[in-house]
Amino acid sequence: MTIRHTRRVFLSAATMMAAAMAATACGSPQDTASGGGDAAPVKVGLVYSQSGPLASYGKQYIEGFKAGLDYATKGTGKVGDRKIELTETDDAGDPAKAVSAAKDLIGKGTKIIAGSTASGVALQVAPIAAQNKVLFISGPAATDAVTGANKYTFRSGRQSYQDVVTAKSFIGDATGKKVVVFAQDGAFGDANEAAVKAVIGGAGATVSSVRAPASATEFTPFASQIKAAKPDLLFVAWAGTTAPAMWQTLDQQGVLASTTVVTGLDIRASWPTFGAAGSKISFLSHYFDGASDTEAAKAAKAKIPGGTLDLFHPDGFTAAQMVVRAVQEGGDDVDKMIKALEGWQFDSIKGQMTIRAEDHALLQPMYQAKLSGSGTEYTATAQKTLTGDETAPPVTQMKG
Numbered sequence: 001m002t003i004r005h006t007r008r009v010f011l012s013a014a015t016m017m018a019a020a021m022a023a024t025a026c027g028s029p030q031d032t033a034s035g036g037g038d039a040a041p042v043k044v045g046l047v048y049s050q051s052g053p054l055a056s057y058g059k060q061y062i063e064g065f066k067a068g069l070d071y072a073t074k075g076t077g078k079v080g081d082r083k084i085e086l087t088e089t090d091d092a093g094d095p096a097k098a099v100s101a102a103k104d105l106i107g108k109g110t111k112i113i114a115g116s117t118a119s120g121v122a123l124q125v126a127p128i129a130a131q132n133k134v135l136f137i138s139g140p141a142a143t144d145a146v147t148g149a150n151k152y153t154f155r156s157g158r159q160s161y162q163d164v165v166t167a168k169s170f171i172g173d174a175t176g177k178k179v180v181v182f183a184q185d186g187a188f189g190d191a192n193e194a195a196v197k198a199v200i201g202g203a204g205a206t207v208s209s210v211r212a213p214a215s216a217t218e219f220t221p222f223a224s225q226i227k228a229a230k231p232d233l234l235f236v237a238w239a240g241t242t243a244p245a246m247w248q249t250l251d252q253q254g255v256l257a258s259t260t261v262v263t264g265l266d267i268r269a270s271w272p273t274f275g276a277a278g279s280k281i282s283f284l285s286h287y288f289d290g291a292s293d294t295e296a297a298k299a300a301k302a303k304i305p306g307g308t309l310d311l312f313h314p315d316g317f318t319a320a321q322m323v324v325r326a327v328q329e330g331g332d333d334v335d336k337m338i339k340a341l342e343g344w345q346f347d348s349i350k351g352q353m354t355i356r357a358e359d360h361a362l363l364q365p366m367y368q369a370k371l372s373g374s375g376t377e378y379t380a381t382a383q384k385t386l387t388g389d390e391t392a393p394p395v396t397q398m399k400g
Contacts, residue, residue, distance in 0.1 A: 068318065071299045089101040114319045144160050156362065157362070256277055294349060
């Protein structure tokens, strides 16, 4: 997911019936701080990247989680008389470490596991949750495969399909449009190209690609190929240290001026890598500070160090809301936790969120954004907000 998640750029349809009203009715997660009667603490294990390549994502996740827990429990850190007891474990982005940590936590009586900064980690922890019948709430991991993985697995962040559909929104009706994917050779580029062909190509566009070796440092030949193709939209999927040179070349060769160029907006620290090209690119975005002005967003800003929200703060915040909801309605009964989350609609940082009962997809707003600024000072502005319904992925059959 994304340049690695979101920077990985993507060019980018029901709630339960009234019988499940307690699970489906809209409501503030702040209302959930009144349940539970047992004074024994609720053990929640957070397995995420404290170190490794996605440590910056993990840092935002845990900051968001703690802000969300404060919000959902009205500052008490409790559900009724029960304290939410957090145990944080570093998986360093390594699935084996995450599985070991999850098993250890489960062995100590933990019935709720959250985290998973990386997609590879989430895909390995999800089966462990099903085997041990514990609740698993995946975080920033964007892989579509988490949705519908099993009845014990949920997600607190967006998934890749939502990125792709947001990218598609830049060209409207895709019928007859020409789309080019510019990506590096390898699995990352393959996945992005396949996603664009499935979603944008499936909507009627002609999709081709220009691929570059991951080791490439000279990008003029690739820029020439792109200009010659005359695409209606260029979808760029790029990761790594060569990004500044790549963007500079596309700008100098006139590519950015000749077509709509779409890529994913990563964390704030990455914005300067776009250089002068930044203002000429159309960004699909999961979140950035100022994208929403909800009560939850205001509360989060008051708790996040520095007071500035970033890409993955909402994922942690939402996870905490889901944990509180699960405990308030389910106590220590995991099946009741699941029923409480399925079909639940609630307000979070981004606005209205819906946990689709059929496959646990998290329907949520997504954004079109523009960057302005220079040097190290950039500002992102929302150009359009897409609703959860507009970016909803197809329903996936639950696998277990």
